Amino acid sequence: MQAARIVKIKEPLEIQNLEAPKPKGSQVLIKVESAGVCHSDIHLWDGGYEGPGGQILKTTDRGVKYPLTPGHEVAGVIESMGEEVEGFTKNEKVLVFPWIGEGLCPACRIGEENLCDKPRSLGVYNDGGYAEYVLVPSYKYLAKIPDLDTDISAPLSCSALTAYSAVKNAQLKPNDNVVIVGAGGLGLMGIQLAKAVSGARIIAMDLDDNKLKVAKENGADLVINSKNEDPIKAIMELTGNLGADAVIDFVNASKTVETDMQILRRRARVVLVGLFGGALQLNLVSMPTRAYKLI
Known part of the structure; x- marks a missing residue:
């Protein structure tokens, strides 16, 4: 599959050919139809945020690793699924929830994975939606959107939330x-x-x-x-x-x-x-x- 990746900060994204992931267990492979551009993607490309006194707070200090496929506002259709997936079918149109935690910290245990101590967010800490396919760790991070346009839906998992x-x-x-x-x-x-x-x-x-x-x-x-x-x-x-x-x-x-x-x-x-x-x-x-x- 092809993916647009940040290889070096502040340099143009590179189109790379990568092997498409094969889902197993509860994982789901999504064929990306729409991927939003969030300002956070710009910060990832910049390599950081401006802090007090113009100091740059580096993304790498927060655990981001490059090269990275950005894109956390993702909607598409199910391409394939692991053997433990329930309630979804191939070609079903879905919105991806990207704010994935490690599952064990206090925030994760009460359902606030977006505030996880060791986040695994798609497009930030793991490869995201600027690609033909994206691997979602569990079907529990998918929402069915049968009647919604994917271009309109994709930003809802970030801007709306x-x-x-x-x-x-x-x-x-x-x-x-x-x-x-x-x-x-x-x-x-x-x-x-x-x-x-x-x-x-x-x-x-x-x-x-x-x-x-x-x-x-x-x-x-x-x-x-x-x-x-x-x-x-x-x-x-x-x-x-x-x-x-x-x-x-x-x-x-x-x-x-x-x-x-x-x-x-x-x-x-x-x-x-x-x-x-x-x-x-x-x-x-x-x-x-x-x-x-x-x-």
Whole structure:
């Protein structure tokens, strides 16, 4: 099979001919129809993330090994299966859950494999979907998608789950004011999910009027272009000078989080999602006196 692989960081992916894996036990071989491009794939290609003071946090220090076939947003059809697979058939259309753990740590034991101490995620720590085929360790990591287009479905295992987790962590209640920072792919998914499950008033913030227009079309009640107006003043005016009940920051850069911390109501929750990087200086007195939760 052919696979597009990161052989050396910051160099073009190489198309390599590899032997297609043969599934055994509970393993399933998926013929890839769609593989999304996530910003995390760019970080893998870059070889790291920006940390405090511009320091690069290397992917290899987190256990990533090259060469690597990236791609963790994968949908396709079942090509072949191990002898222990149950409930699936050849050519069945499926979405792959890529956040696979080692199965034994405390997170894995309660079903939170995405937070595993020794992750085995597809496309990050094991070869992923930028290939004709991908080997999934168990049929339990597959979801049947008979009526969904694979191009539309593939990002759901990453962007939708990430956004849903953020919305859940924000603990939104009806009539809460929630600020969603960043109206890109994740932010738009977060807006749709918050609208669907929370009953909160959604305020979208971005630097791009076109993105904010799409945010409004996808469920944002109010939008703020933080390049054209003072976002702190705007949020305080919209919330009767009380501040936001929650902020979900899909950018998570030093500048955006500094703003986040100035628009909070007492008891507010701040959920940091993006991987932009940088550092934050906190007013430690305000954390207990105003009962903020930083997640």
